[in-house]
Amino acid sequence: MMVEKIAMQAEEFRLIKEFVADSFGLVLEEGTQRGLAAKLSPRLQELRLKSFTEYYSYLKFSPGRSTEWQRLVPLITNNETYFFRESGQLSVLAQEVLPALKERKLARGERTLRILSAGCSSGEEAYTIAMLLLESGCFSWDWDVRITGVDIDARVLDAARQGVYAQRAFWATEPHLVERYLRRQDDKFAVRDILRKWTSFAQGNLLELADSAAGEQFDVILCRNVLIYFADQTIKRVVDNFGALQSPGGYLFLGHSESLSRTQASYLPLRFPGAIIYQKRE
Numbered sequence: 001m002m003v004e005k006i007a008m009q010a011e012e013f014r015l016i017k018e019f020v021a022d023s024f025g026l027v028l029e030e031g032t033q034r035g036l037a038a039k040l041s042p043r044l045q046e047l048r049l050k051s052f053t054e055y056y057s058y059l060k061f062s063p064g065r066s067t068e069w070q071r072l073v074p075l076i077t078n079n080e081t082y083f084f085r086e087s088g089q090l091s092v093l094a095q096e097v098l099p100a101l102k103e104r105k106l107a108r109g110e111r112t113l114r115i116l117s118a119g120c121s122s123g124e125e126a127y128t129i130a131m132l133l134l135e136s137g138c139f140s141w142d143w144d145v146r147i148t149g150v151d152i153d154a155r156v157l158d159a160a161r162q163g164v165y166a167q168r169a170f171w172a173t174e175p176h177l178v179e180r181y182l183r184r185q186d187d188k189f190a191v192r193d194i195l196r197k198w199t200s201f202a203q204g205n206l207l208e209l210a211d212s213a214a215g216e217q218f219d220v221i222l223c224r225n226v227l228i229y230f231a232d233q234t235i236k237r238v239v240d241n242f243g244a245l246q247s248p249g250g251y252l253f254l255g256h257s258e259s260l261s262r263t264q265a266s267y268l269p270l271r272f273p274g275a276i277i278y279q280k281r282e
């Protein structure tokens with residue numbers, strides 16, 4: 001089918017930009033109007049809509065709007081990820097945070113560990129954490145460990161649940177870890193059951209996380225390379241949501257180019273060589 005590119009007026013761009021920021025937190029940068037029109041034109045054609053004003057009304061008011069949101073999200077998100085991304089932070093997790101958590105938990109007679117990969121994309125971060133936990137030797141079979149990956153994009157979650165990756169996903173991973181935790185499947189690599197045992201994936205919007213994960217308390221939240229796409233006021237809302245999901249002493253990891261402003265009083269920055277992480281204040 002021939003897709004005709006439909007022009008987007010400045011006012012239409014403003015409306016869709018506002019809708020996307022309010023609904024998903026994502027900021028559509030100025031200057032991306034033409035590119036967005038090209039990406040969304042097939043959606044208008046399929047829905048038999050004639051303009052982006054009609055598309056905006058469809059997104060806001062149509063009974064089928066939530067299905068359309070699922071179609072829209074993959075067109076505007078960046079899902080780039082790989083195993084062992086930002087290794088400096090992961091070393092801090094393995095060498096400082098996991099032993100500290102273990103000690104604190106055992107002192108309380110607890111053997112549970114809850115980790116959230118917020119904006120998990122296709123699962124590489126969650127499976128990396130599972131590998132780090134296993135490699136650390138801190139948490140044996142009698143610990144109740146759960147690593148939950150949450151993302152707004154259903155398509156990447158399917159890939160996360162499949163857990164089958166091309167070689168390029170491992171460029172930052174030591175070969176012996178690939179060997180130990182993945183098995184060859186044709187020209188790709190599938191995660192072994194030992195990683196799957198601790199990991200699960202769920203669809204969720206970080207703007208509403210306090211609703212969807214209510215009742216959970218996470219010892220560690222990783223939200224890396226997600227907030228760079230959000231506006232400042234949305235970051236505050238998302239981090240407040242994280243605060244509601246962590247007890248004092250819980251750890252928060254952001255991407256290396258993302259930092260919390262001084263106004264985010266509920267988290268204390270902890271500085272390590274090559275990495276800053278955050279801890280929920282007492």
Ligand SMILES: C[S@@+](CC[C@H](N)C(=O)[O-])C[C@H]1O[C@@H](n2cnc3c(N)ncnc32)[C@H](O)[C@@H]1O
Pocket residue numbers: 023024025026077078079080081082085118119120121122125150151152153156204205206207223224225226
């Ligand atoms: C660049 S990936 C980061 C993946 C991984 N955390 C990492 O650092 O490699 C960003 C992910 O955030 C997800 N995302 C964006 N907005 C979101 C939202 N409002 N709620 C949940 N996930 C969101 C995107 O779908 C995408 O998969």
